[in-house]
Amino acid sequence: AQSVTQLGSHVSVSEGALVLLRCNYSSSVPPYLFWYVQYPNQGLQLLLKYTTGATLVKGINGFEAEFKKSETSFHLTKPSAHMSDAAEYFCAVSEAKDDKIIFGKGTRLHILP
């Protein structure tokens, strides 16, 4: 069965500092991996996804994530945090043959001025 673990339900970084949100997954087959962002009172917006090919994936708003099979990780990073990055971030996994997405519990990112 697939699962996602996000380390840290809350992460605080200073504006301009590196953002690192951790995600580890479990899957019996090669996974599809996703990061979604949820701003207050809004739906889920896809930041980036990994399916096959290049393991470093670039997404919107300057975010990127690297698929590391040996570590079963898909951590999300951004070199320099902006106040507008404050939101809830969800890591998610799916098998290629399935439609359903399995989400992690989410990490709320706080940006300190």
Next chain:
Amino acid sequence: EPEVTQTPSHQVTQMGQEVILRCVPISNHLYFYWYRQILGQKVEFLVSFYNNEISEKSEIFDDQFSVERPDGSNFTLKIRSTKLEDSAMYFCASSSLAGLSQPQHFGDGTRLSIL
């Protein structure tokens, strides 16, 4: 950019009553989904729907739940007899292709509160 729209944004219902949550997927999309997020918990898959039938459903999606595409634009989730534990944010999503080769686009959600 096309959007998935959900109505209402907030629904308050008495326990035991039926509720219908409505979604208008992106117009050329063929695959439709419902997810829910209980306050403070993770987003959970409920059901996927294609070609006028359910393709997959989770354990949560019991006999109290049903989905329907009554016309060419709407996709609805019905909860027949609501329980307190049905209180959650319900998200609709749609995609143009199956197997996640195209991303699922999510609506802003309907917050369902059961009294």
